[in-house]
Amino acid sequence: LARAYLNRALLSAERFVPDPFGATGARLYRTGDLARYRADGVIEYVGRVDHQVKIRGFRIELGEIETLLLAQPGVREALVLAADHQLIAYLVAEQQDAEALKAILREQLPDYMVPAHLIFLDRMPLNPNGKLDRQALPKPDASQSQHAWVAPVTELEQQIAALWADILGVERVGLADHFFERGGHSLLAMQVVSRLRHALGREVPLKLLFEQPRLERFAAALQALEASVGEPVPALLPASREQPLPLSYAQERQWFLWQLDPHSAAYHIPSALRLKGALDRSALQRSFDALVARHESLRTCIQVLPEGARQVIQAQAPVSIALGEVSEIDLHAQVAAEIARPFDLQAGPLLRVTLLRLAEDEHVLVLVQHHIVSDGWSMQVMVDELVQLYAAFSQGEMPQLPGMPIQYADYALWQRDWMEAGEKARQLAYWRDLLGGEQPVLELPFDHQRPAQQSHRGARLDVPLPAALATDLKALAQAHGVTLFMLLLASFQTLLHRYSGQQDIRVGVPIANRNRVETERLIGFFVNTQVLKAEIDGQTTVAQLLAQVKQRALEAQAHQDLPFEQLVEALQPERSLSLNPLFQVMFNHQAEGRPGDTPPALAHLRIEGLAWERRTAHFDLDLDVQENRDGLWASLGYATDLFNASTIERMARHWQNLLQAMVDDQAQTLGQLNLLDRDEQQHILQLWNRTDSGFPATRLVHELVADRAAET
Structure with a gap:
């Protein structure tokens, strides 16, 4: 073997490594071959180190993917590389059908081993020495990163595609599209299931979308389901208002907690909005009045009747908007004080609105609801509809909100x-x-007694x-x-x-x-x-x-x-x-994906969320x-x-x-996952592991005691 590469010190240092078994100064050549000892002492060749890569935490043998590609009819050459945390396959093949090849790979490989890009070449580029010229391989472009769009065919496929596109906020969805790769998550998946249930009139298991997240397969699996899967859920219809209605189960618990501590603010649902620009107070008042008229829960209180606690829906009345002046210095303290003010669940109202004036063209709107009539999603709905109502009233128009079939x-x-x-x-x-x-x-290590x-x-x-x-x-x-x-x-x-x-x-x-x-x-x-x-x-x-x-x-x-x-x-x-x-x-x-995440923009008013401690x-x-x-x-x-x-x-x-x-x-x-950073590791090893005692190591304990006694 040679001693080094001529005039290539860095490469020599990388490939010619110290020989741990030889004399001082001896070297071994790192070939890049990967092998292992078997239990019988035989050395087994595994493959090339440079063919094993790590992407997203997975160790991947590129040769395994190449072998599978070469086994497909018409594929003459295949090369798989890792770049930018993804796999790229270069192919010389008779048929250039990327989606068909990917479908075959998905059936035989886990998702993380399926190349993100399949790039077809007429021939592999070679350097003057006849070896593969990797620098000459084309990089994938944006067009290659997209799936070929395949139009939905059946009525069910078209229905699902339209629904996915609406929920995901994309222009169109094709048969090959993957719900979660297009931006879906658990909450949006629940919306898909609920809307399909409503449209088809039968139960749709959520796990079906997780098991078959590609539209074509999801539609096929849904079609195969028996129409009678699950017991039919009764229709959700309006009830009579001739007498007070019972609390929901969740409201019962809130009622119990409020009775334990009526002055607690632990179950308040707040929101604070900074309004910059010319504020039309009349339009704001009309918006709140319309909002409360639209949602019965905003004018609901709790009364104790002989049969127990009941929801009482009060008649529509103008919403009281408390006005105040505040400086920027005192703003957060004032907002916190408004949020902390207790509610009387029996007297109501359970919505509190405060408008704090910072300047002629700047205000802060503080909204507080009690949890017994609201939750985080509800607050987003309220803000979203409030903005839509204000946009209409401030322009002298009538708002166009969808109807409310139930409350x-x-x-x-x-x-x-x-x-x-x-x-x-x-x-x-x-x-x-x-x-x-x-x-x-759960017994966590507390600093103080519970x-x-x-x-x-x-x-x-x-x-x-x-x-x-x-x-x-x-x-x-x-x-x-x-x-x-x-x-x-x-x-x-x-x-x-x-x-x-x-x-x-x-x-x-x-x-x-x-x-x-x-x-x-x-x-x-x-x-x-x-x-x-x-x-x-x-x-x-x-x-x-x-x-x-x-x-x-x-x-x-x-x-x-x-x-x-x-x-x-x-x-x-x-x-x-x-x-x-x-x-x-x-x-x-x-x-x-929740309503109100992106409220509509207003022409003369900028709305910003206000954070507080x-x-x-x-x-x-x-x-x-x-x-x-x-x-x-x-x-x-x-x-x-x-x-x-x-x-x-x-x-x-x-x-x-x-x-x-x-x-x-x-x-x-899980026991091997490292929790400690380098500073903590050093602190434990150096400061908590000190073995220096200040006593001579050659003296026994009883001798040290005698020495100490003699000294005193």
Whole structure:
């Protein structure tokens, strides 16, 4: 062998490496061949190191893909390369049908091994030495990155394609399109299912969309379903208003909590909007009056009658808009004070509107609702419709909002009838089987002893997630056939497992619970809470946990209608005012796609959201992640009665490190995922592992004691 490459020092250093078995100065040549010792001592050739790449955390043998391509009729040459975190296949073939080849690859390879681009060449480029000239290979362009559009054919395919396009906000959808690759997520998937249920008049399982996310296969699977799948759900129709209507199950729990502490602001739903420009106060007043007339829940209060607490819908009256002057310095304190003012659920109203004037052309509109008549989705609906109403009234026009066939009180009555008709028993059986009879409490390492009663005092910490990490996480989720919600939930459950040492990890997850078309534009308390359980030990791999979380999430969606309050009542966990029943930690993932995410622009008024410091906590700990096209934003909320800020800051760093470790190698077990950054590792190794005692190592303990006695 040669000693080095002539005049190529860097390449020589890379290929001619020190020989650990030879004399000093001896060298070995790194050939790039990959081999392994078998149990019988034989060395087995595996392949080339340069043919093994790592993309999105997966180790991929490029030769395996090339072999499969070369096995296809008409493919004479095939080369697969990795570039920019994706696979590119170069082919010399008689037929240049990329979609057909990709379909074959998908049947025999996991998604992460299917090349993103198939580029057909007349011949492979060679250099003067007759070797492949990789620099001459063409790079994929934007046109090659798109699927060939295939038009839907059947009536069902066309119906699904139109529905997907509307929900995803894209111009068109073809047969080869993948729902989640086109921007879909769990919340939008639920909208697809609810609208198909409404259009087809039968149940559509959510898991079907996850199992067959490409339009052609989804339509075929849906067509194959029996029309009688699942019991028919009764129609959601208007109820008589001749007498007060019962509360929904969720409202009953809110009523109970309010009676415990009528002065608490823990269950207020606030929003603050900065209005810049000339404000038409008359149009604003008319907009609120129209909004309250449109939504009965905004003029609902609670009354106790002999048969129990009931919803009472009050007559329409002008909305009271409180006016005030405020400086920029005092603005956030004033907004916080408005949000903290308690409601009287019996007297009402349960919507409070305050307009704070900063300058002639700048105001802040503070909206506060009580949770018993609203939720986060409802607030977005209200802001969206308020803007539409104002846009019309300020231009002297009549607003054009869609009709309201039902109201929240109708839903509350329908929910009770449906649950009591047998649906409650069906769904409860699933949750009983999953959660069992014993309900463990998550024991995190607190800084302070748990108080006898929750004070709901809390704080939040913003947790930055770099854009590159967010991109890798989305790619990892796609490669495993899970949503980003499922991936992030799995990461959080892993963190809780590592912190607590417990193997049964239960996390509360809020769901919009608007799985019927009729409820999408209603204002009311729809949100429900599910208890998602993960069974984890240190030997569970990332891939295994993702598969488990996906299965549990889809099962939970199929049993999402059982109100959390009914689950608590049925399981009868040990009740305590010091903690939440069934789970103590919450995970919330919000993605684009809710009404009001992008309110209409106004000609003479710019609307901006106003952030403020949240000082309440419903749980020991909660992780909130928001997703949009620009990236991910996360925050950790915590009970200040239990945690110090420094502990939460460290926990946030550990979660960030864990996410990066999951991306780097999904073959790792959860116990191997690194939580510590370099500074923490050095701190533990150097400061916490000091062995210098200051005593001579040659003296025994009894001799040291005698020496010390002699000195004194």
